[in-house]
Amino acid sequence: MTIFGQTLSRELGTTQDLDQVDRSQKWVLSAMDKHGSDLVTLLWRMLGNEQDVCDVYQTTFLRLAHIEKKQKPKHIKAYLFRTASNTAISLFRTRASEKKRITQAPCDVMSPSTPDQEISQKQLVGTLRTYISQLPSHLRDVVALRDLAELPYGQVARVLGITPGTARVYRCKAITLLAAWMNKNDK
Amino acid sequence: MINKKKHMNGRENGQTNVQSHCKLARKRLFGPSSSEKERSSWLFSRTGIALESPWIQQHISTCPRCQKRFSALGKVTMSLNLIKSQSHDLGLLKRANTSAVNVLKHDLRESETAEWLKIALPTPALGQRMRAISHSLYQTAACIAILVLSKINVFSSIDHLQKQGQTTVRHFYDSQLGTDLSDDLFPDV
Numbered sequence: 001m002t003i004f005g006q007t008l009s010r011e012l013g014t015t016q017d018l019d020q021v022d023r024s025q026k027w028v029l030s031a032m033d034k035h036g037s038d039l040v041t042l043l044w045r046m047l048g049n050e051q052d053v054c055d056v057y058q059t060t061f062l063r064l065a066h067i068e069k070k071q072k073p074k075h076i077k078a079y080l081f082r083t084a085s086n087t088a089i090s091l092f093r094t095r096a097s098e099k100k101r102i103t104q105a106p107c108d109v110m111s112p113s114t115p116d117q118e119i120s121q122k123q124l125v126g127t128l129r130t131y132i133s134q135l136p137s138h139l140r141d142v143v144a145l146r147d148l149a150e151l152p153y154g155q156v157a158r159v160l161g162i163t164p165g166t167a168r169v170y171r172c173k174a175i176t177l178l179a180a181w182m183n184k185n186d187k
Numbered sequence: 188m189i190n191k192k193k194h195m196n197g198r199e200n201g202q203t204n205v206q207s208h209c210k211l212a213r214k215r216l217f218g219p220s221s222s223e224k225e226r227s228s229w230l231f232s233r234t235g236i237a238l239e240s241p242w243i244q245q246h247i248s249t250c251p252r253c254q255k256r257f258s259a260l261g262k263v264t265m266s267l268n269l270i271k272s273q274s275h276d277l278g279l280l281k282r283a284n285t286s287a288v289n290v291l292k293h294d295l296r297e298s299e300t301a302e303w304l305k306i307a308l309p310t311p312a313l314g315q316r317m318r319a320i321s322h323s324l325y326q327t328a329a330c331i332a333i334l335v336l337s338k339i340n341v342f343s344s345i346d347h348l349q350k351q352g353q354t355t356v357r358h359f360y361d362s363q364l365g366t367d368l369s370d371d372l373f374p375d376v
Contacts, residue, residue: 044275
């Protein structure tokens, strides 16, 4: 387990009595089996780093296993996707601020773009990831679930507890905002 | 003076027209569509762009503001597609499962499911797996449908129905116009 995972385990109090966990927690494994692949895809697209993906994945299931009253949540998929998405965003932000502090240089996003850099796929993807992390949470969740996890609008709505129409509107707002930020960055 | 007024009015109308086109293009490019047809094109385009309309293309070619908007939107779409196109290592699920299982309690860690999860590989969804053979499947289904239809005499029944219909219409014309005219109208029946 890496430093990030250890920190979170401490936060969650995993050193507490693990035997207190309900015996029927086999549903954690079946959730892992059922949603693991989609979750890994989402995390990979959000983070783009294998070690980070493993850390966030671990944290997500750790939280699920140590959920309040150790009871199975009503909608496991929603719980997993939202927890993973939020943890991934906070990790992404931590990494970005660490990078900024170490290099003492402005973030990639703020650097003036040259034609060469524009072509750079890595920069484009990095910029978009940074901007996605800066979106308001309700818009970010929709982009993460719809565009990165490629869930249909119906499922996105069910996970977020909104209507499919609202999910569509949020996605439009998010894309508009991302496009405006991309435009600003070019200038 | 009157000419100047007319010219001004024309300019204002032109500006309003461009602005309304801008608004419409913006709606089409960014906004969720209201009608069912638009919504379907919205869904298919995935990015919310319904570019098939010629007026959008004409407008974008002349409006610098919409060009900027469109290029920014294109950049977002391209970046999203780039993110999606970068596939992860095949063993990533295995490693992630192993790390997650290792922090669970002992009896869960030792269970058969956990052992299986530690060696699990990502499998594409059924729809994706079927995509490769979907074309041939559709063709086979169409052939079978035609065979079934001919087997249950649907085609001959349609012919029979058509003939009966023509006979009925001929009888009607016979009674209304007389046999000579109906012979001219329906020589085959």
